[in-house]
Amino acid sequence: MEFHDDYPEYEKMATHDEVAGKKLRRTLWNVFWIMLVITIGELVVGFIAPGKGWTGSIYLKVFFISFTIAKAAYIVMIFMHLGHEVKFFKFTVLLPYITFMLYCIFICLTEGTYSGKPANRTPIDQILVKQQEKLRESKHHGGEHETVAEPAAEHH
Amino acid sequence: MSHSVEYDPKEAWNGGQSPFRLSYGKIFMWFFLISDALTFGGLLSAYGFIRHKYSDVWPKAENVFTHFPFVHEHIPLAYVGLMTFILIMSSVTMVLAVEAGHRNYKRGVLIWMFWTIIGGLAFVGSQAWEWYHFIEGTDVGAVRWVWDPETSHYIQKTIFGANMTVNEYGAPQFANFFFFITGFHGTHVFSGVVINFVIFMNALMGTYERRGHYEMVEKVGLYWHFVDLVWVFVFTFFYLL
Numbered sequence: 001m002e003f004h005d006d007y008p009e010y011e012k013m014a015t016h017d018e019v020a021g022k023k024l025r026r027t028l029w030n031v032f033w034i035m036l037v038i039t040i041g042e043l044v045v046g047f048i049a050p051g052k053g054w055t056g057s058i059y060l061k062v063f064f065i066s067f068t069i070a071k072a073a074y075i076v077m078i079f080m081h082l083g084h085e086v087k088f089f090k091f092t093v094l095l096p097y098i099t100f101m102l103y104c105i106f107i108c109l110t111e112g113t114y115s116g117k118p119a120n121r122t123p124i125d126q127i128l129v130k131q132q133e134k135l136r137e138s139k140h141h142g143g144e145h146e147t148v149a150e151p152a153a154e155h156h
Numbered sequence: 157m158s159h160s161v162e163y164d165p166k167e168a169w170n171g172g173q174s175p176f177r178l179s180y181g182k183i184f185m186w187f188f189l190i191s192d193a194l195t196f197g198g199l200l201s202a203y204g205f206i207r208h209k210y211s212d213v214w215p216k217a218e219n220v221f222t223h224f225p226f227v228h229e230h231i232p233l234a235y236v237g238l239m240t241f242i243l244i245m246s247s248v249t250m251v252l253a254v255e256a257g258h259r260n261y262k263r264g265v266l267i268w269m270f271w272t273i274i275g276g277l278a279f280v281g282s283q284a285w286e287w288y289h290f291i292e293g294t295d296v297g298a299v300r301w302v303w304d305p306e307t308s309h310y311i312q313k314t315i316f317g318a319n320m321t322v323n324e325y326g327a328p329q330f331a332n333f334f335f336f337i338t339g340f341h342g343t344h345v346f347s348g349v350v351i352n353f354v355i356f357m358n359a360l361m362g363t364y365e366r367r368g369h370y371e372m373v374e375k376v377g378l379y380w381h382f383v384d385l386v387w388v389f390v391f392t393f394f395y396l397l
Contacts (some may be wrong), residue, residue, distance in 0.1 A: 015369070016258050039244065046396045050218060055251055061397060068392040072385055079251045079381045086374070089176040089183075097190050099304045101197045106275045108205045124213055124327065125301050127312070132213050132326065 031078045038067050167184045174272055185375045191345075196386050199340070203333045207268065215326030217395040220242045221249070223289045236395050240387065241346075247384040248273025250352075254377045257370025265373055269356045272380065276349035283342045293317025293324045334394065341390055344383050351376050 016024070042064060045054075052062045077083035084089060185317045187302060207214055218232035225235075249271040256264025277281040278381035293316035300322055304315040315322050364370045 001166045015260065017300075018259065021255055023257050025252065028248060028251050028255070030350065032244065035244055036241070039237065039240055042223055042392075042396055043233055046218065050216070055216065064392050064396045068388055071388050075247065075381055075388065079384075085166070086168070086175070086177050089186075090176065092176070093186055093190060097193060099196060100345055101201075104198060104201050108201055112205055120330075121209060124210065127299055127301060128213050131298065135219075136186055 027078065031074050035071055035074055038071055042067055164356065165395075179244045179371060181371065181375055182378070185378045188218065189378065191312050192382065193386070196337075196340075196389070199333075199337050200389060204336065204394060206329050206333065210327045210329055215323070216331050220290065220325045221286065221395065225285070235282070235286065236391065238392050239279055239286070241273050242279050242282065242389050243384050247381055248281070249275060250380045254374050257373045258365070260365075260368075260370065262362070262365055265359050265364075265370055269352060269373070272316045273349055275354060276345055276352065276380075280342060282346050282348065283338060283345075287335075287338075291317045291319065291330075298324045305354040313362060337390060338394070341383070341386055344386065348376075348380050348383050352380065 035094055045060070045063065049055050082093060168177075172182075193267075212371065217236075219237055222232045223235060225370035226233045249268045253265050253268035253272060289397075297314040297316040299312055300315050302308040302322065303309075304311045304313075315324055317324055318328075318334075320332060320335065322328055323331040343348060355372055358364060359370070359373065364372060
């Protein structure tokens with residue numbers, strides 16, 4: 001302890017013994033397996049979704065976003081140790097962030113109508129629009145991209 | 157967690173101690189991460205906004221990211237799944253390094269930090285590979301109206317891959333956001349690897365052993381978990397939704 005800085009005792013890093021460490025390691029690995037299972041589940045759903053016509057459905061969005069938030073909560077609460085900090089500190093970190101982000105999403109959804117009007121869009125290449133329409137109709141997914149690469153005759 | 161001083165919430169704000177029972181450095185790492193998280197939150201909100209504005213021409217990730225190393229078949233989303241696995245795994249090795257630090261176990265800190273650095277480098281490399289294939293595009297390409305400076309007219313031309321002005325797969329805005337957000341995240345991963353390496357060298361030379369605690373490993377661990385946290389959201393919004 002000949003290091004120059006003079007922390008009060010409570011500001012030193014908390015230490016624990018081998019028994020507590022073993023228990024903590026088991027928790028950490030359990031969290032890892034939970035997150036791995038969630039990620040693989042998400043990928044499997046993402047893989048079969050286009051074939052079943054689920055892509056873009058509200059249920060799929062709710063499914064993905066809720067599992068993402070579950071994973072984020074595991075990272076912040078267990079890996080970043082916020083779940084075991086003092087209550088004041090949890091609120092200091094989480095409340096401003098959650099408030100600002102909810103406000104940001106809210107204001108994008110409600111005040112975004114001007115920019116969202118079709119007339120206010122950046123002009124989009126009409127070839128691209130037709131290709132995307134054809135892609136949606138053909139219902140080919142995953143590596144079938146080349147089927148839509150045909151030249152169109154209309155002018156810009 | 158065993159704390160050497162008893163904590164009484166009623167007395168916590170009376171002065172003479174940290175009401176958060178955390179060191180100065182860790183509190184300010186958290187505050188930095190909040191501000192950084194707001195930046196990423198703003199970027200991803202903007203992405204969602206533009207995506208819905210151009211939803212009719214927005215490419216689907218499973219049609220874009222179909223490559224996998226050494227495999228000629230198209231396997232959508234498999235590679236990004238592997239990248240996610242690598243980053244979650246390196247987050248676990250980081251938290252195991254922090255746990256070893258709590259026991260003042262130098263060898264454990266070094267081993268787990270080494271694997272964290274390897275995981276970070278593997279992730280950055282994977283991202284470079286993904287960018288390469290996105291920029292290169294397919295063999296067939298796609299026809300677009302492209303500005304021709306020689307004749308000062310728009311001409312029809314077959315383009316390959318994506319850059320900041322054209323995107324073979326769909327709206328150019330997708331490529332803009334993809335390059336900016338994954339690039340910004342990749343910069344964070346790279347700087348995280350560099351910082352991890354510095355802390356690894358310090359631990360190797362016994363700096364923290366002399367200091368009596370491995371709190372620096374915990375601080376850099378917070379940053380590294382944050383990088384993983386951001387990727388969880390980028391993964392969902394770019395590749396799954």
